[in-house]
Amino acid sequence: MSGDADPTRPTLLLVHGAWHGAWCWAKLETELAARGWTSRAVDLPSAVRAAPSAGPLPGVLDDADVIREAIAAIAGPVAVVAHSYGGIPVTQATAGAANVTHLVYLAAYQLDTQENLLSFRGEFEPELVVEEGLVQPTAHLAADLYGDVPEHEAAAAAAQLVPHSARCATEQVTQVGWHSRPSSYIVCDRDRMVPPAQQEKMAARANTTYHLASGHSPFLSVPGELAALLTQIVG
Template identity: 35%
Template sequence: MKTFLAGGLALAAALIAPTAQAQAPAKPIIVLVHGAFADSSSWNGVIPILRRDGYFVIAMENPLRGVRSDAAEITSVVSRLKGRVVLVGHSYGGSVISAAATGAANVKALVYVSAFAPDAGETALGLSGKFPGSTLAGALTPPVPLPGGGKNLYIVQGKFPAQFAADVDPARAYLMSVGQRPIAAGALTEPSPQPGWKRIPSYFVYGDRDRNIPPAALGFMAARAHARQTVVVKGASHVVMVSHPGEVAQVIERAAATR
């Protein structure tokens, strides 16, 4: 089985990924969608495990521009894949896969990794503030204006490790802070469309030391979605897939086995 990492433009993934399959694989295809302030490399610990266990994997680049437009990028690839698909989203990527699943009939399960699972009309910002505990606002740089309008958000590099990746090796957390991808401020306040988790089985995994999305909010969303499985990793930060790839891979494979 080949593993394709779409580290370039989402458009490139849309053109390459569907045609890279000779035939539909026996196991579901795993599509990984990163969140804000991260990139596809955040899945590097999870991918080898899934590949070893025989899964065809695609790590998509999430544009981080807006829920509906980002979901359209994901749907454009997923709807053309040959076979059943498990969509996996981290953080803001959960909002994206929730919307993308509605437009892709071949999605069989959703996995939320420290991720938002909004209902229609809800926003990522609103959900993160629904319960106390998020310290993200105090770790952000001043918004960066964009030439065409709107603003980008970044995490201050010096605050990134403690805020985002407190249980990750400091050297790696530093590299993550330097390579972080900004999210458009409007993406966090864009109301979500009807979510796929209302009809598709969902699975959740997150850490109890998440400082971006309060664990209480993550637990609330998991319960509301009637998650088939919820795994809370003790001591894990917001990037639980980086610090605990084995536990995250297990949840993804459990979702892939959904009947």
């Protein structure tokens, strides 16, 4: 989505987390456009929207390829905003991307070389349902994802969630964009999905840290506040 954008500003590339899609950024994109920002959102293949065909399920490297292609398709500077799991393929994809000017990790996994989601966070929680290599979007997950989102909006969002490839939890990061690009971390202080204490550990790797008094999905619960904060960070 584009507003009446300033061509000297970077385009914001929005990368969703597990179980989601580009749809989840719609409210934030409207707020960004009102502030004169151009934004684009990607759909990661690891969020499996159709019955998987024969062969391995998509993983971190497949997601990184999609992000890398999206970055290359943007003329001019790009600031990449990664949410939750999306931080892992963003870290991988942005290494060596010449037009990336800033990385923003929104309650996201800012991992380092040879780390993966499970090596950082630990084993899957017992309440997670994994079937045939896919982590299912259960009602328990939705409650943690959307704890501070209005009930009718949370229900609408939960209805759009899709299974996510469990392979993404074990594939390691092999190259790291934030080693050579400025990065910022936004800690969501009321997060029930990625504990704020874990976010603080990853935020220590970023150049700057910011806080939002929100749950895990501020693009739905406080999109105006998030847009204002992103303007402060990348503007």
